[in-house]
Amino acid sequence: MLEKIVALSRKASPWVAHFNSGGCNACDIEVMATITPRFDVERLGIQLKGSPRHADILICTGPVTGQIRERLLRIYHQMPQPKYVVAVGSCALSGGVFHGCYNVMGGVDQVIPVDVYVPGCPPRPDAIIAGIAKVLDKMQEDALSKDGREREVDHGC
Amino acid sequence: MPEIEIPVGPQHPALKEPESFRFEVDGEIVKSVDIRLGYVHRGIEKACQDRTWVQAVYLIERICGICSHSHTTCFCQAVEEIAGIEVPRRARFIRSLFGEMERIHSHLLWLGLAGHEVGFDSLFMYAWHDREIILDALESISGNRVNYGMNTIGGVRRDVTEKDVDELGRALDLLEERVKYYTDVALNEATFRSRLEGVGKITREQAIDLGTVGPTARSAGVDVDLRRDDPYAAYDEIPFRVITADGGDLLAAAVVRLGEIEESLKIIRYIIENLPDGPIAVKAPRRIPAGEACSRYEAPRGEDIHYVRSGGGDKPLRVKVRAPTLANINAVAQSMRGARVADIPIIIAGIDPCFSCTDRMVRLDDVSSGRTEVLTWAQLSARCRASR
Amino acid sequence: MGADVVSVEDREKFPSEAEVARKIKSACDGMMLSVQRLSRRRVWIEMPSGEVRAFFERVKKLWPALHLSTITGLDSGSEIEVIYHFDVDNVLVNLRVKLDANTPKVDTICDILPVSDAYERELHDVLGIEFAGRTSTPRLVLPDSWPEGSYPLRNVPKGDEKHA
Numbered sequence: 023m024l025e026k027i028v029a030l031s032r033k034a035s036p037w038v039a040h041f042n043s044g045g046c047n048a049c050d051i052e053v054m055a056t057i058t059p060r061f062d063v064e065r066l067g068i069q070l071k072g073s074p075r076h077a078d079i080l081i082c083t084g085p086v087t088g089q090i091r092e093r094l095l096r097i098y099h100q101m102p103q104p105k106y107v108v109a110v111g112s113c114a115l116s117g118g119v120f121h122g123c124y125n126v127m128g129g130v131d132q133v134i135p136v137d138v139y140v141p142g143c144p145p146r147p148d149a150i151i152a153g154i155a156k157v158l159d160k161m162q163e164d165a166l167s168k169d170g171r172e173r174e175v176d177h178g179c
Numbered sequence: 180m181p182e183i184e185i186p187v188g189p190q191h192p193a194l195k196e197p198e199s200f201r202f203e204v205d206g207e208i209v210k211s212v213d214i215r216l217g218y219v220h221r222g223i224e225k226a227c228q229d230r231t232w233v234q235a236v237y238l239i240e241r242i243c244g245i246c247s248h249s250h251t252t253c254f255c256q257a258v259e260e261i262a263g264i265e266v267p268r269r270a271r272f273i274r275s276l277f278g279e280m281e282r283i284h285s286h287l288l289w290l291g292l293a294g295h296e297v298g299f300d301s302l303f304m305y306a307w308h309d310r311e312i313i314l315d316a317l318e319s320i321s322g323n324r325v326n327y328g329m330n331t332i333g334g335v336r337r338d339v340t341e342k343d344v345d346e347l348g349r350a351l352d353l354l355e356e357r358v359k360y361y362t363d364v365a366l367n368e369a370t371f372r373s374r375l376e377g378v379g380k381i382t383r384e385q386a387i388d389l390g391t392v393g394p395t396a397r398s399a400g401v402d403v404d405l406r407r408d409d410p411y412a413a414y415d416e417i418p419f420r421v422i423t424a425d426g427g428d429l430l431a432a433a434v435v436r437l438g439e440i441e442e443s444l445k446i447i448r449y450i451i452e453n454l455p456d457g458p459i460a461v462k463a464p465r466r467i468p469a470g471e472a473c474s475r476y477e478a479p480r481g482e483d484i485h486y487v488r489s490g491g492g493d494k495p496l497r498v499k500v501r502a503p504t505l506a507n508i509n510a511v512a513q514s515m516r517g518a519r520v521a522d523i524p525i526i527i528a529g530i531d532p533c534f535s536c537t538d539r540m541v542r543l544d545d546v547s548s549g550r551t552e553v554l555t556w557a558q559l560s561a562r563c564r565a566s567r
Numbered sequence: 568m569g570a571d572v573v574s575v576e577d578r579e580k581f582p583s584e585a586e587v588a589r590k591i592k593s594a595c596d597g598m599m600l601s602v603q604r605l606s607r608r609r610v611w612i613e614m615p616s617g618e619v620r621a622f623f624e625r626v627k628k629l630w631p632a633l634h635l636s637t638i639t640g641l642d643s644g645s646e647i648e649v650i651y652h653f654d655v656d657n658v659l660v661n662l663r664v665k666l667d668a669n670t671p672k673v674d675t676i677c678d679i680l681p682v683s684d685a686y687e688r689e690l691h692d693v694l695g696i697e698f699a700g701r702t703s704t705p706r707l708v709l710p711d712s713w714p715e716g717s718y719p720l721r722n723v724p725k726g727d728e729k730h731a
């Protein structure tokens with residue numbers, strides 16, 4: 023019972039960590055823009071956090087470069103359960119314009135599981151917020167389901 | 180006291196992009212710094228060789244989301260030089276217009292981040308709020324807030340209408356007032372000043388020796404600006420001042436950037452008042468004749484340089500890009516020595532680093548450091564806890 | 568002395584560029600230097616790879632505030648070209664040297680112009696160019712997992728493009 027309450031209250035104030043996995047920076051500044059006055063997600067209880075250890079949701083922007091792959095995995099492992107991942111931007115979805123570049127894995131979901139995809143190059147901050155809201159729905163579902171959510175990637179780090 | 184190593188990055192609260200620094204500190208003072216980039220290296224230069232000329236423009240736009248217009252203009256200029264394409268005058272003015280709008284948005288972004296790094300978060304919120312004004316203007320003309328897709332080989336893709344000019348005029352009025360306010364804050368607000376004054380200092384000689392470019396060089400008194408020294412787009416017809424300061428510290432950097440915003444506002448006014456009529460693009464051939472060219476552009480962060488070689492086909496033979504941050508990164512390493520640990524984030528932010536530009540090709544590694552593990556801030560604290 | 572291939576008209580059309588080229592030539596008296604092309608604020612020079620160090624030593628003496636913008640490397644098939652781009656008197660000088668494609672090797676200019684460090688290491692990574700005189704050329708561009716001896720910007724025969 024207590025766990026259910028904790029899980030549900032998580033939805034009221036999700037903490038978000040942001041990680042650029044090799045993108046062009048445009049998506050990053052749009053993610054940053056969501057916390058500034060025009061969009062201001064903090065009024066909804068969403069906080070951008072520095073450390074993945076405090077975060078419920080990881081926002082990834084970028085196609086995942088060769089050098090960053092391992093760091094991304096490491097950061098994913100550092101997040102506490104239950105963890106959710108939002109891939110922001112076309113290149114985080116599939117590689118986008120960088121598809122086929124020699125140092126690009128081609129999408130965040132090649133490395134870690136992704137819950138919500140936000141397309142756009144870059145998506146507007148509104149779209150990013152909508153993406154986070156989608157995760158909240160998922161959080162609620164998971165909180166109310168019988169065995170909650172346990173998931174971990176197994177490909178080695 | 181033994182020297183301690185502090186790793187910062189690749190994922191760290193103070194860094195918005197993945198890069199990693201390793202500081203050797205003695206107490207509170209930084210002894211040496213070791214910079215590693217390369218986390219955003221995607222291999223764009225190679226990928227350009229598999230794209231047609233026009234496709235390459237869009238790929239190059241995504242070298243960096245903040246100075247996207249800089250990179251495409253620089254690339255298009257090089258290709259136009261090879262093909263001998265004469266860009267219409269109106270298109271050149273629109274290119275300059277977007278270049279300046281981009282400079283304003285980039286410098287306001289920097290101002291906000293600088294405020295954030297010194298713990299002055301209201302400034303961050305203010306600056307980013309006002310940045311939306313210019314983003315709205317960019318969006319209403321080009322259709323996108325960040326990667327505008329304005330440039331094409333031979334000109335620009337969208338025209339600036341009467342309505343846009345009106346809106347832009349109103350945006351300028353608003354911004355002019357705000358920039359005055361920010362200049363006042365930067366110069367007179369005691370907390371802001373005391374966190375920036377004397378921090379991250381480089382001398383004029385160092386700035387030249389280290390090959391710094393853009394506002395970083397200008398804040399140390401080096402009078403360089405490619406808009407004047409190697410005019411492109413419409414800059415040979417537009418009157419403007421080059422802003423320099425001689426402090427070499429971060430306060431000087433802030434003063435230079437704020438001065439540049441003011442100058443950019445004037446340039447935009449001049450452009451919308453003197454926008455010539457005519458076509459906005461000429462048709463470029465699908466195959467670009469064989470040849471090579473080297474083009475330079477004063478991006479918000481400094482000199483951006485593209486070398487392009489064509490073999491006469493529909494794809495480039497070689498595209499080489501050197502983004503400004505790579506030239507400025509040496510200055511960070513230099514000014515970091517002797518700095519206090521608390522000043523590390525603001526010194527890094529001081530050059531307005533853009534690692535997605537830099538990393539399209541490069542990662543720096545200190546020769547002497549040998550192999551060391553890079554930890555994130557969070558991992559480090561976890562480790563400290565475990566060893567207690 | 569290398570022969571220049573610049574026409575008289577070009578010299579007249581670009582006087583300040585021609586002046587920079589002349590200054591460089593007279594400073595580098597005795598080197599196999601040839602001015603290939605002048606265009607607006609650009610000078611293109613070519614020389615044998617052996618004299619790069621001497622060239623930069625002299626040019627640096629002439630213009631102490633010389634700004635090395637970058638170094639480009641490219642694989643043109645039969646040979647590997649290295650182009651040094653530097654700015655003097657607001658004219659961008661492009662110095663080209665050609666290296667053997669099998670064993671591309673040129674002297675480092677790191678000690679003369681410290682900025683070149685990163686640029687040289689980048690070229691070492693993507694094209695496998697050796698810079699003689701450096702104590703080491705550690706990997707710079709590519710991820711640690713990249714296979715040794717494979718250079719992404721070298722031309723590869725068709726069908727062999729995918730790297731590990």
Ligand code: SF4
Pocket residue numbers: 045046047048049050083084085110111112113114118119142143144145241244326
């Ligand atoms: S999706 Fe587009 S805008 Fe976003 S990081 Fe990738 S290339 Fe840049």
